[in-house]
Amino acid sequence: MRKPNMMEAKKRTRAEIKVIRDAYIVPSSINNIGIDKKYFLRTYGCQMNVHDSENIKGELEELGYTEIDNYEDADLIIINTCAIRENAHNKVFGFLGRLKHLKKQKPNILVGLCGCMAQEEAVVNEIIDKYQWLDFVFGTHNIHELPQILKQHLDLKQLIVEVPSNEGNIYENIPVKRDHPFKAWVNIMYGCDKFCTYCIVPYTRGKQRSRRPEDIINEVKDLIKKGYLEVTLLGQNVNAYGKDFTGLDYNMATLLKDISKLPIKRIRFLTSHPWDFTKEMILVIKNNSNIMPHFHLPIQAGSNKVLKLMGRRYTKESYLELYQKIKQAIPGASITTDIIVGFPNETEVDFKETLDIVNKCKFDSAFTFIYSPREGTGAARIVDIVDIKEKEARLQTLNQLINKYTLESNQKLMNKMVPVLIEGKSARNEALLVGYTDTFKLVNIKGDSSLIGKIVDVKITEVKTWCLYGEVNNGKN
Numbered sequence: 001m002r003k004p005n006m007m008e009a010k011k012r013t014r015a016e017i018k019v020i021r022d023a024y025i026v027p028s029s030i031n032n033i034g035i036d037k038k039y040f041l042r043t044y045g046c047q048m049n050v051h052d053s054e055n056i057k058g059e060l061e062e063l064g065y066t067e068i069d070n071y072e073d074a075d076l077i078i079i080n081t082c083a084i085r086e087n088a089h090n091k092v093f094g095f096l097g098r099l100k101h102l103k104k105q106k107p108n109i110l111v112g113l114c115g116c117m118a119q120e121e122a123v124v125n126e127i128i129d130k131y132q133w134l135d136f137v138f139g140t141h142n143i144h145e146l147p148q149i150l151k152q153h154l155d156l157k158q159l160i161v162e163v164p165s166n167e168g169n170i171y172e173n174i175p176v177k178r179d180h181p182f183k184a185w186v187n188i189m190y191g192c193d194k195f196c197t198y199c200i201v202p203y204t205r206g207k208q209r210s211r212r213p214e215d216i217i218n219e220v221k222d223l224i225k226k227g228y229l230e231v232t233l234l235g236q237n238v239n240a241y242g243k244d245f246t247g248l249d250y251n252m253a254t255l256l257k258d259i260s261k262l263p264i265k266r267i268r269f270l271t272s273h274p275w276d277f278t279k280e281m282i283l284v285i286k287n288n289s290n291i292m293p294h295f296h297l298p299i300q301a302g303s304n305k306v307l308k309l310m311g312r313r314y315t316k317e318s319y320l321e322l323y324q325k326i327k328q329a330i331p332g333a334s335i336t337t338d339i340i341v342g343f344p345n346e347t348e349v350d351f352k353e354t355l356d357i358v359n360k361c362k363f364d365s366a367f368t369f370i371y372s373p374r375e376g377t378g379a380a381r382i383v384d385i386v387d388i389k390e391k392e393a394r395l396q397t398l399n400q401l402i403n404k405y406t407l408e409s410n411q412k413l414m415n416k417m418v419p420v421l422i423e424g425k426s427a428r429n430e431a432l433l434v435g436y437t438d439t440f441k442l443v444n445i446k447g448d449s450s451l452i453g454k455i456v457d458v459k460i461t462e463v464k465t466w467c468l469y470g471e472v473n474n475g476k477n
């Protein structure tokens with residue numbers, strides 16, 4: 001048994017990051033255990049988790065399992081969890097309650113839990129204490145060990161907990177089953193060293209580890225060969241890519257430049273910490289039309305006092321300066337953001353500073369949240385006197401303002417021609433296709449399904465706050 005340990009998870013030593021290429025091993029005794037069996041995988045949280053789930057699916061399909069979307073019919077169920085907010089945490093425990101009931105009816109099904117919550121010491125202690133009916137738990141550092149963990153459970157017939165809390169290495173050559181046929185996630189780095197005081201990620205995902213440029217470039221080349229049109233370069237703080245290399249002068253700007261030389265139509269990247277966004281990056285993006293003009297640039301708060309307490313390393317003024325540099329260099333760029341309302345002891349004046357930066361930046365859209373304390377983080381130790389009702393009212397005020405600017409930015413596209421990658425049929429209306437503009441705006445389009453998987457010019461004919469409507473003018477691939 002390996003249990004997570006918050007003290008170990010916090011350590012940052014000079015230990016060398018190893019790139020391990022042969023760690024994924026399938027024990028011969030379980031080679032085909034999934035033949036004629038079905039699995040269900042539920043994913044909570046961010047794109048990193050979504051992509052981890054693609055690896056888990058790849059491993060399960062190599063064992064012969066087939067994916068289904070109804071957990072009640074599955075032989076194997078895995079929940080990939082998120083630890084960012086209390087809400088996601090509660091949803092997982094709610095789902096576990098339903099699975100306990102299912103397992104009573106069908107004792108032979110296997111149920112496992114993984115992801116960021118599995119890296120939390122308190123969660124794993126609770127599981128060991130009260131959820132002995134679960135079959136296995138593994139963490140974010142050892143997704144490649146899933147076949148061995150399954151074997152261990154089948155041999156011992158007991159709850160297996162394998163959650164190492166190390167700083168982390170890089171594991172290459174893990175199978176992957178991608179969710180999408182022409183858009184792909186590509187991890188460029190793992191972990192984070194920023195330790196923003198509200199954030200659990202540096203504990204659950206370990207220290208910053210950048211993948212070698214050649215591994216990333218080869219993955220993108222392979223995706224191009226398979227017909228992919230869009231890649232999103234993923235990491236907790238992609239702008240810091242390469243800062244952990246020793247003896248290699250290679251950073252996010254260099255990586256973007258090298259990937260943009262490949263025949264890939266669209267390059268995106270997520271998520272950007274403003275502190276690490278360089279002038280060099282802006283220049284590379286400006287000069288390469290296949291790097292999409294959309295930047296998700298979390299501000300989190302507008303008050304310098306709160307930003308300092310959050311450990312964000314920038315001020316409202318320096319954020320604004322970066323924002324203006326991006327807008328000047330790339331005039332049509334869309335900028336979206338994340339904002340936390342009600343950080344411990346945020347005053348009315350602090351909150352007005354947040355509204356002020358929103359008024360200045362007029363973001364294209366924003367993910368807004370009420371602060372959620374995460375055990376073990378610095379901010380969770382602050383005694384907060386602000387009432388939750390007050391925080392909810394602030395969130396509502398903020399959302400109204402954000403929505404106003406989202407609609408305004410969408411209105412600028414009315415009657416304009418925009419390039420859209422058509423992804424498929426609308427889930428709400430079969431007669432419509434859906435896709436995203438270069439600036440990452442969702443468009444509903446009248447057209448036939450032969451356009452799916454193509455980048456087409458679309459004339460915007462109607463705008464709403466959450467989406468646009470348009471008509472295809474001429475198809476191009």
Ligand code: SF4
Pocket residue numbers: 192193194195196199200201202236237273
């Ligand atoms: S940079 Fe992002 S992932 Fe890293 S600690 Fe800050 S909020 Fe968390």
